[in-house]
Amino acid sequence: MEEGKGKKIAVVGLGLIGGSLALSLKHRGFAKKIIGVDASTINEDRALELGIVDQIESLDLAIKKSDIIVLAIPVDRTSEVLENVLDQIRPESVVMDMGSTKAAICSDVKSHPNRGRYVAVHPIAGTENSGPDAAFDGLFDEKVAIICDSIHSDSDSVELAMDLLGTLNMRMTEMGSEAHDLHIAYVSHLSHISSFTLGQTVLEMEKDEHNIFDMAGSGFESTVRLAKSSPAMWAPIFEQNSENVSRALEAQIKNLQAFKSMIDNRDKEGMHNLMTETNQIRRVLDGIILTKA
Amino acid sequence: MEEGKGKKIAVVGLGLIGGSLALSLKHRGFAKKIIGVDASTINEDRALELGIVDQIESLDLAIKKSDIIVLAIPVDRTSEVLENVLDQIRPESVVMDMGSTKAAICSDVKSHPNRGRYVAVHPIAGTENSGPDAAFDGLFDEKVAIICDSIHSDSDSVELAMDLLGTLNMRMTEMGSEAHDLHIAYVSHLSHISSFTLGQTVLEMEKDEHNIFDMAGSGFESTVRLAKSSPAMWAPIFEQNSENVSRALEAQIKNLQAFKSMIDNRDKEGMHNLMTETNQIRRVLDGIILTKA
Numbered sequence: 001m002e003e004g005k006g007k008k009i010a011v012v013g014l015g016l017i018g019g020s021l022a023l024s025l026k027h028r029g030f031a032k033k034i035i036g037v038d039a040s041t042i043n044e045d046r047a048l049e050l051g052i053v054d055q056i057e058s059l060d061l062a063i064k065k066s067d068i069i070v071l072a073i074p075v076d077r078t079s080e081v082l083e084n085v086l087d088q089i090r091p092e093s094v095v096m097d098m099g100s101t102k103a104a105i106c107s108d109v110k111s112h113p114n115r116g117r118y119v120a121v122h123p124i125a126g127t128e129n130s131g132p133d134a135a136f137d138g139l140f141d142e143k144v145a146i147i148c149d150s151i152h153s154d155s156d157s158v159e160l161a162m163d164l165l166g167t168l169n170m171r172m173t174e175m176g177s178e179a180h181d182l183h184i185a186y187v188s189h190l191s192h193i194s195s196f197t198l199g200q201t202v203l204e205m206e207k208d209e210h211n212i213f214d215m216a217g218s219g220f221e222s223t224v225r226l227a228k229s230s231p232a233m234w235a236p237i238f239e240q241n242s243e244n245v246s247r248a249l250e251a252q253i254k255n256l257q258a259f260k261s262m263i264d265n266r267d268k269e270g271m272h273n274l275m276t277e278t279n280q281i282r283r284v285l286d287g288i289i290l291t292k293a
Numbered sequence: 294m295e296e297g298k299g300k301k302i303a304v305v306g307l308g309l310i311g312g313s314l315a316l317s318l319k320h321r322g323f324a325k326k327i328i329g330v331d332a333s334t335i336n337e338d339r340a341l342e343l344g345i346v347d348q349i350e351s352l353d354l355a356i357k358k359s360d361i362i363v364l365a366i367p368v369d370r371t372s373e374v375l376e377n378v379l380d381q382i383r384p385e386s387v388v389m390d391m392g393s394t395k396a397a398i399c400s401d402v403k404s405h406p407n408r409g410r411y412v413a414v415h416p417i418a419g420t421e422n423s424g425p426d427a428a429f430d431g432l433f434d435e436k437v438a439i440i441c442d443s444i445h446s447d448s449d450s451v452e453l454a455m456d457l458l459g460t461l462n463m464r465m466t467e468m469g470s471e472a473h474d475l476h477i478a479y480v481s482h483l484s485h486i487s488s489f490t491l492g493q494t495v496l497e498m499e500k501d502e503h504n505i506f507d508m509a510g511s512g513f514e515s516t517v518r519l520a521k522s523s524p525a526m527w528a529p530i531f532e533q534n535s536e537n538v539s540r541a542l543e544a545q546i547k548n549l550q551a552f553k554s555m556i557d558n559r560d561k562e563g564m565h566n567l568m569t570e571t572n573q574i575r576r577v578l579d580g581i582i583l584t585k586a
Contacts, residue, residue, distance in 0.1 A: 076561075124508060124509070124510040125510065126510065126511075126512070127511075128575075143510070144507055144508065144510075146507070146508065173507050180508075183499065183504045183508050184508055186494065186495050186498045186499060187495060187499070187504070187505055187508045187509040187510075187513050188508070188509070188510060188512060188513060190491065190494065190495070191491065191512050191513045191516040191517070192512065193549070193552055194487055194491050194516060194549075195512075195516055196552070196567070196568055196571050197545060197548040197549050197552055198483065198484065198487050198545065199571040199574040200548050200567065200570070200571045201479065201483065201541065201544045201545045201548050202479050202480055202483070202574075203570075203571065203573065203574060203577070204544065204548075205479045205541070205544065206476065206479060206480070209577055209580065211476045211480070212480055212577050212580075213577070213580050214437055214439070214466050215417060215437065215439065215473075215476050215477055215480045215481070216417070216480040216481070217417040217418065217419065217436070217437075217480075217481060218419075218420075219419070219481060219484050219485065219488075219518075219519050220480050220481060220484045221578055222515040222516070222518055222519070223484040223487060223488055223515070223516055223518075223519065224484070224574055224578070225512075225515055225516075225578070226512050226515070226516065227568075227571050227572070227574045227575075228572060228574060228575040228578070229568070231564070231565045231566075231568035231569045231572065232565070234564075234568060235561045235562075235564040235565040235568065236561065238556055238561075238564055239556070239559050239561045239564070242556045242557065242559060245556055246553055246556050246557055248494065248498070249549060249552065249553040249556070250553065251494045251497065251498065252490060252491065252494045252549065253546055253549050253550060253553070255490040255493050255494050255497075256486070256487075256490050256542060256545065256546050256549070257546060259486055259489070259490055259542065260539055260542040260543065260546070263531050263532070263535045263538055263539050263542070264535065264539055266532050266535060268369075268528045268529065268531075268532045269528075271524070271527075271528040271531055271532070272524045272525070272528040273524075274489070274493065275489055275520075275522070275524035275527060275528065276524045277493070277496075278489050278492045278493045278496065278520050279520070279521060279524065280496065281492035281495075281496060281517055281520045281521060282421075282520075282521040284496070284502055284505050284506070285514055285517070285518075285521070287502065287505075287506050
């Protein structure tokens with residue numbers, strides 16, 4: 001952590017991710033100053049008010065003044081902003097993004113002369129809430145950060161990024177950007193679509209919300225929690241990872257159709273066997289909790 | 294609560310639901326004695342060991358000795374056991390079931406001469422764990438209990454059942470058994486199937502579990518939590534409510550297919566609009582939490 005102390009950090013995008021990162025880096029002494037940039041002046045004002053950032057600047061000025069620039073914006077805006085940052089970045093500064101898709105962005109900047117100053121990061125952390133008011137110090141603690149295509153980053157860039165992620169108390173792992181996008185389609189993007197469509201199905205059926213209030217238990221709440229997530233963040237993710245997500249959805253639809261056939265055929269034994277198989281997810285989830293603790 | 298004090302209660306089925314109910318009724322002074330009955334002697338021994346029940350009896354003896362008989366067994370066993378209980382029940386005693394489907398069971402005992410002694414109850418409470426070791430005092434606190442077809446129960450039966458549910462600190466509501474099964478297919482049964490198939494899809498794709506460990510976040514954990522649930526409990530529920538659940542699954546599959554089409558067509562705006570619509574689930578979930586608190 002030593003070499004990072006007292007850095008000037010520009011955070012571009014002052015929502016849940018950018019705001020929480022800013023709070024943690026400031027509170028933990030990694031950042032001397034946090035410069036905020038956001039497309040919305042309402043978010044900028046609110047971030048200042050909440051003490052998430054020390055000052056607001058234009059992107060161009062923020063790039064000039066900062067040792068580290070963190071992009072925490074929707075993934076369909078990232079490549080353009082990232083290229084702009086790489087065009088202007090100081091030779092010893094570093095830029096990181098926080099997006100949930102990695103392959104398209106890494107491909108877009110592959111040939112940029114300053115590619116080495118960029119570190120592609122996906123922090124597996126979030127809540128169903130969004131905006132500066134959702135930000136909190138602690139969001140990233142004990143969570144996993146995936147660094148992608150680090151072979152294309154300068155080694156001192158990666159070191160500085162890891163230093164920042166270490167301050168956030170994250171466990172780090174490395175992966176190619178293509179492999180990242182494939183696997184994340186299954187273990188994250190699919191969960192979000194499943195939750196959104198489940199919310200949709202129930203809302204369409206239950207015009208009278210009192211039935212939901214009265215009858216829904218904690219099971220319903222936990223399966224549809226992600227349906228509260230931000231459309232502005234997720235629509236671009238699904239679009240950018242469309243091929244992998246489409247394949248994951250195809251597999252999920254096939255499995256739902258097979259389950260429906262078992263129900264239609266009153267095949268209790270088939271259902272029992274399939275659910276018993278799937279119960280091994282308990283071991284996997286216990287593994288997640290163990291390895292992350 | 295007064296008239297219930299010091300009752301003898303038979304609990305048939307000593308798993309999560311029956312065990313938790315027994316613990317709460319004993320700790321809160323409603324039950325003088327808890328008599329346990331289970332198809333498995335291992336469960337019976339464990340329930341005694343854990344102090345969940347005071348003694349183990351055969352079903353026939355338990356019926357003779359008890360003021361209230363609670364059936365907390367898989368729904369495909371309930372009608373047969375319930376008919377047996379109604380054949381032998383004392384004139385002033387009451388039998389309740391705790392199953393997640395209600396229409397078939399209510400229909401099966403509709404013409405029984407002692408139908409009035411039966412109260413059909415669905416407590417909307419549970420966890421993904423099962424067996425006597427999963428039982429705990431407090432499972433039912435602040436949760437909803439749905440009483441079905443109470444018009445066919447004697448009024449003193451309903452009063453005694455409500456007295457018991459009040460001791461569990463449950464909020465009570467009434468509903469026809471057919472309407473219950475229809476709505477619960479959407480707000481509970483569908484969530485469970487969605488979770489099971491999501492677990493299945495990810496396990497099929499990710500043969501190497503390390504990808505799951507490293508990449509899955511809390512979103513994945515919450516959407517697949519229910520995939521840990523007991524197949525012995527759920528297969529009979531899906532079979533017994535097959536028509537409603539099949540229709541709910543059909544709607545869910547249709548919505549997933551529509552989402553997949555938007556992804557395949559890179560229709561970011563369509564996805565954004567649909568997710569914005571579905572975000573209103575936040576208001577519904579807040580309502581659930583508010584009305585239950």
